[in-house]
Amino acid sequence: MNADANRGLGRRGFLAISAATLGGVMLAPGIRLIEIAAARAPEQAVSRRVRWGLLIDTNICTPGCDDCVKACATENGIKDTGRPRTDPQWIRKLELNDRRSGRTHSVPVMCQHCEHPPCVDVCPTGASFKRADGIVLVDKHICIGCRYCMMACPYKARSIVFEDVTDQNPDVPRGKGTAEGCTLCVHRVDRDRQPACVEACAKAGHNAMIFGDLNDPLSEIAQRVAKYASTQIRADLRLNPGVRYQGL
Amino acid sequence: MKRNGIGALAGHIARAIWPLALLLPILAFASGRVPKPVIDIDKPGKCVEDTATMRREHPDMLRHQRDLTVHEGIRTRQHSLKECVSCHASTKTGSVLGEKGFCQSCHDYASVKIDCFSCHASKPKPVAGAKP
Amino acid sequence: MAESPIYRELGGTGRRYWKLLALLAVPLALGAVAYFYIEHYGHIVTGMDNQIVWGMPHVFAVFLVVAATGALNIAIAASVFGKTAYRPVAPLSALVSLALLAGGLAVLMLDLARSDRMIVAITRLNSQSLFALRVILYDGFMASVGIYLWFLLERRMNRYIKPAAILAFLWQLLLITGTGLEFGFNVGREVYDSVLYAPMFIAFSSAYGTAVFVLILFAVCGWEERPVSGELLRRLRNLLGIFVGASLFFAVLFLYSKYELARSREVARFLLFDGGVYTALLWLGQLAIGGIAPLALLLRAQASRAAVTAACVLVILGGLAQMYVTLIGGQAYPQILFPGMIESSSFFDGEIHPYTPSVPEVLLGLGGAGLTAAIVAVALRALALLPERLDPTAGPQA
Numbered sequence: 001m002n003a004d005a006n007r008g009l010g011r012r013g014f015l016a017i018s019a020a021t022l023g024g025v026m027l028a029p030g031i032r033l034i035e036i037a038a039a040r041a042p043e044q045a046v047s048r049r050v051r052w053g054l055l056i057d058t059n060i061c062t063p064g065c066d067d068c069v070k071a072c073a074t075e076n077g078i079k080d081t082g083r084p085r086t087d088p089q090w091i092r093k094l095e096l097n098d099r100r101s102g103r104t105h106s107v108p109v110m111c112q113h114c115e116h117p118p119c120v121d122v123c124p125t126g127a128s129f130k131r132a133d134g135i136v137l138v139d140k141h142i143c144i145g146c147r148y149c150m151m152a153c154p155y156k157a158r159s160i161v162f163e164d165v166t167d168q169n170p171d172v173p174r175g176k177g178t179a180e181g182c183t184l185c186v187h188r189v190d191r192d193r194q195p196a197c198v199e200a201c202a203k204a205g206h207n208a209m210i211f212g213d214l215n216d217p218l219s220e221i222a223q224r225v226a227k228y229a230s231t232q233i234r235a236d237l238r239l240n241p242g243v244r245y246q247g248l
Numbered sequence: 249m250k251r252n253g254i255g256a257l258a259g260h261i262a263r264a265i266w267p268l269a270l271l272l273p274i275l276a277f278a279s280g281r282v283p284k285p286v287i288d289i290d291k292p293g294k295c296v297e298d299t300a301t302m303r304r305e306h307p308d309m310l311r312h313q314r315d316l317t318v319h320e321g322i323r324t325r326q327h328s329l330k331e332c333v334s335c336h337a338s339t340k341t342g343s344v345l346g347e348k349g350f351c352q353s354c355h356d357y358a359s360v361k362i363d364c365f366s367c368h369a370s371k372p373k374p375v376a377g378a379k380p
Numbered sequence: 381m382a383e384s385p386i387y388r389e390l391g392g393t394g395r396r397y398w399k400l401l402a403l404l405a406v407p408l409a410l411g412a413v414a415y416f417y418i419e420h421y422g423h424i425v426t427g428m429d430n431q432i433v434w435g436m437p438h439v440f441a442v443f444l445v446v447a448a449t450g451a452l453n454i455a456i457a458a459s460v461f462g463k464t465a466y467r468p469v470a471p472l473s474a475l476v477s478l479a480l481l482a483g484g485l486a487v488l489m490l491d492l493a494r495s496d497r498m499i500v501a502i503t504r505l506n507s508q509s510l511f512a513l514r515v516i517l518y519d520g521f522m523a524s525v526g527i528y529l530w531f532l533l534e535r536r537m538n539r540y541i542k543p544a545a546i547l548a549f550l551w552q553l554l555l556i557t558g559t560g561l562e563f564g565f566n567v568g569r570e571v572y573d574s575v576l577y578a579p580m581f582i583a584f585s586s587a588y589g590t591a592v593f594v595l596i597l598f599a600v601c602g603w604e605e606r607p608v609s610g611e612l613l614r615r616l617r618n619l620l621g622i623f624v625g626a627s628l629f630f631a632v633l634f635l636y637s638k639y640e641l642a643r644s645r646e647v648a649r650f651l652l653f654d655g656g657v658y659t660a661l662l663w664l665g666q667l668a669i670g671g672i673a674p675l676a677l678l679l680r681a682q683a684s685r686a687a688v689t690a691a692c693v694l695v696i697l698g699g700l701a702q703m704y705v706t707l708i709g710g711q712a713y714p715q716i717l718f719p720g721m722i723e724s725s726s727f728f729d730g731e732i733h734p735y736t737p738s739v740p741e742v743l744l745g746l747g748g749a750g751l752t753a754a755i756v757a758v759a760l761r762a763l764a765l766l767p768e769r770l771d772p773t774a775g776p777q778a
Binding site: 040042043044045046129131132133137139140141164165167168169170171173174175176177178186190191 | 311314316318319320321322323324325330333334366367368369371372373
């Protein structure tokens, strides 16, 4: 009727919208929401809704295995010059021997991507920074090579590049004089891929490492962390790292 | 302050030669000795912006883009340095550096130090490797 | 208020002075060569590695910076706490403080692995960082001491000396506390991680800074062939004695606290007994040469210039030893990721990290000390900073 059209949304329109909304609300729980991560378009900035993390089951790790270490070096263009004291190491296998019980562990250790990173606190220029999604990185454009972050890191996660670097991976710029450490393969993560270490561990069939969004309750990592016990290295420091370990 | 012999002599010499400093700009016209930059565009197609804009703005574009990429994870291809290199790398040397390299020859001519490639790869990613 | 003293430039110059400058140019030149060598080839040519990331340059630099804050004490005593006996030498104290800071900062900046980004270091400050504050602290210290020095010398500004001195004093406290907490708030390393570093470094800075100041004062008096007044000598001796005593107190308290607490007993054992060169430098260098021996010299009834000079030299040597133990020893002891476990890895976890200082590093550090000396020598010649009369006579000329 004429009067209805003049008043905008009429009774029929209101009923239509209400029905649609009600239907949507009832159906929504059954729809698996697309992972927040996969929904990020390249031109979209990262957000705090996501917190990337790693879960490593050290029960599976053995002293002889260094698949993750080799994969990291290959992916990031880190070359072995035969001078281990000055060569950068982004990930290493830490062999532990419990003095009291004699129990041994073999643990891959890399930058722990803390929620409260000491390296970020001390960096004078802000080159060491935490991205919104929790990945701790070095902005090599403004790193002045003061090595303060290396002094401050409790996990010995960072290295400084002592010599000229050539033949870099175009996705991983690295150069002399800047600090560096595990980037959680941010160049892969931003393209919906897994870090190289995780991929290599899975490819070799060990499946000791899981990568995912700790904030997403539906992700495998979040479900495992909620279900099984896991620890953080030096949890007493209250840095809340994004890397968690099982079997320690 | 009491002037001793050496100080007075130095003062005399400085006073005598400083006008010569005014002649330094003449050197700007001696540019015939510096090789002109080599602009070999091996790969066909347009650049992301027109030449004049690129010449003028590329430092600011790169700097703005780097903050977006590093801090916010924005990896669009348009202003990415990696894409610049993959297009502009010489087909002969495979690099944007070197005497006739796209980046280096201009920077040598303009006498502007180029810092990017101490960290960034000056060669495109090998095609054999998986490109995400 | 007593009339301000009359100041003048360094006297007795001539060929002798140019010879002095030529002598000071040697460490400066060697330091410059060392810097360019390291900058060109990268830090691979030094003794530093991924385990010992701060080497000899930092030992020198932190010593100079810590001494810089303490060297101002004499001026502060004069202008804030009203000890008029020190008023004649207050400008010299301020100058020595600025020169020490300049030398220390120069070494810190030149040791950067990307020293071509020095401008970035000064201009781009991490707003989240408590420690980016340090750049502001350094700049503010230089500015406030500079202003204070200007007010000391400019007769028209003499009535503003006290507020300027108070500002410089507060900044001095902030800077040295921040320097100490650089180590104290470092929870990742067992040798650090103690808030005691703040008062300990305040004590250290007072001792080292006063020692350097007294040596320079004596050198100036020797150069100009004028005696140091007995009163001033006695006061400086007492002051240095108090500072050395305080340094010993805090050092012992720190070591004791590390030993007493079970969680840090292992690192205390390392420092006190098992640390090899670090243990030797701690006992012999820091405590004996830097503490007990100077106290023995200073506590004698008669204040003699020779004894005080010797004490100052010993304090400085002890201070360098202490910096080596703190900086290098603190890095030689590994980060403990799993307390109670024996750790080993390809990245040298769980082991004491060796370090051998390299020649370029030492030359760079000495270059910083040379820069301090050169600044003092040139400033004393160019500016009127030295008092006509050293003795604090009662009356308007004090």
